[in-house]
Amino acid sequence: MNEERAFFDHNGLYTPTLLRVTAIEDEIPAEAVTGPIKNFVLERNGIDFRPGQFAQVTVFGAGEVPISLSSPPSLSDRIILTVRAAGFVTGALHQIRPGDVIGFRGPCGNGFPIEPCIGQDILFVAGGIGLAPLRGLLWELLFRRQDFGRILLLYGARTPRDLLYQYQIPEWQEKGVEVFQSVDVGDGVWEKRTETPRKVGVVTTLFQEIKIDPQRTVAFVCGPPVMIRFALLGLTRDLHIAPERCFATLERHMKCGVGKCGHCIVADKYVCMDGPVFSLAELEKMAVIEEPW
Numbered sequence: 001m002n003e004e005r006a007f008f009d010h011n012g013l014y015t016p017t018l019l020r021v022t023a024i025e026d027e028i029p030a031e032a033v034t035g036p037i038k039n040f041v042l043e044r045n046g047i048d049f050r051p052g053q054f055a056q057v058t059v060f061g062a063g064e065v066p067i068s069l070s071s072p073p074s075l076s077d078r079i080i081l082t083v084r085a086a087g088f089v090t091g092a093l094h095q096i097r098p099g100d101v102i103g104f105r106g107p108c109g110n111g112f113p114i115e116p117c118i119g120q121d122i123l124f125v126a127g128g129i130g131l132a133p134l135r136g137l138l139w140e141l142l143f144r145r146q147d148f149g150r151i152l153l154l155y156g157a158r159t160p161r162d163l164l165y166q167y168q169i170p171e172w173q174e175k176g177v178e179v180f181q182s183v184d185v186g187d188g189v190w191e192k193r194t195e196t197p198r199k200v201g202v203v204t205t206l207f208q209e210i211k212i213d214p215q216r217t218v219a220f221v222c223g224p225p226v227m228i229r230f231a232l233l234g235l236t237r238d239l240h241i242a243p244e245r246c247f248a249t250l251e252r253h254m255k256c257g258v259g260k261c262g263h264c265i266v267a268d269k270y271v272c273m274d275g276p277v278f279s280l281a282e283l284e285k286m287a288v289i290e291e292p293w
């Protein structure tokens with residue numbers, strides 16, 4: 001890199017790695033309430049990361065957006081991104097074809113704390129596409145299943161068609177994951193099926209279905225902001241889990257992803273560098289989670 005380019009590019013901080021998209025899978029159909037969601041399978045190219053981290057993904061000719069890595073690091077041959085067509089750049093990403101190349105800057109952010117969770121029970125609470133970053137962690141824990149106690153997944157979406165990764169649920173259950181699912185609105189078929197405990201209602205109604213030991217449970221939450229608020233309230237007030245044991249990932253508008261531009265600042269934190277994963281104890285100090293009552 002010549003000196004002038006190194007100066008403007010902060011020694012490569014803004015230069016993406018070029019990764020080939022090896023496969024594209026439809027995850028959620030366009031007719032679903034959340035709109036189309038696709039999985040983009042990328043060549044791994046030696047990139048190391050932690051579950052909960054994200055990448056600044058470039059679609060050439062369109063722009064750059066932050067996207068979580070929804071596959072685990074132990075899946076050594078690929079990286080998977082699960083992306084909803086939300087607007088201009090993600091819409092352009094949905095138009096690319098297998099074999100095309102995208103830009104990948106990162107991994108960015110802190111990721112979920114895994115080592116402090118060894119020997120603990122793990123409770124996942126996910127809403128909609130919020131299961132994408134949590135899947136990376138859940139899948140990683142299953143590579144080292146013996147290190148953890150119970151693993152519970154409470155997952156809610158708008159309708160049955162909006163639920164992600166349904167084809168992986170049987171495999172997770174075989175590995176001892178206790179899965180509970182809910183939809184805001186049923187379709188008549190959902191109510192009759194019995195493979196997993198299921199409800200019609202918001203995801204927090206699933207809290208009544210489980211019994212946990214709050215002293216040995218660590219909770220991970222991801223979903224829309226209102227769901228995060230109610231989930232964190234239920235985890236602490238109803239399930240009595242300490243704020244230090246509850247973690248949520250924050251979504252903020254980002255530009256640089258590397259602590260330079262200030263777009264993502266909340267209180268005294270850069271969400272792109274200090275987060276996007278924060279404990280509830282940290283979120284309370286940052287005054288980010290307003291009480292929902």
Ligand SMILES: Cc1cc2nc3c(=O)[nH]c(=O)nc-3n(C[C@H](O)[C@H](O)[C@H](O)COP(=O)(O)OP(=O)(O)OC[C@H]3O[C@@H](n4cnc5c(N)ncnc54)[C@H](O)[C@@H]3O)c2cc1C
Binds near residue numbers: 054068087129133
């Ligand atoms: C750390 C992080 C991880 C993310 N992981 C994923 C993921 O795994 N999969 C996924 O599909 N999406 C993820 N997102 C959201 C994704 O980055 C936005 O959907 C994307 O930036 C929208 O860009 P666009 O150009 O397609 O839409 P635009 O045309 O820019 O916007 C479309 C709409 O989305 C809103 N929007 C744009 N960016 C954000 C944002 N960051 N937060 C909330 N609303 C936004 C806009 O205000 C507008 O209403 C993540 C965001 C962050 C910050």
Ligand code: FES
Binds near residue numbers: 256257261263
């Ligand atoms: S996105 Fe630029 S400082 Fe965080």
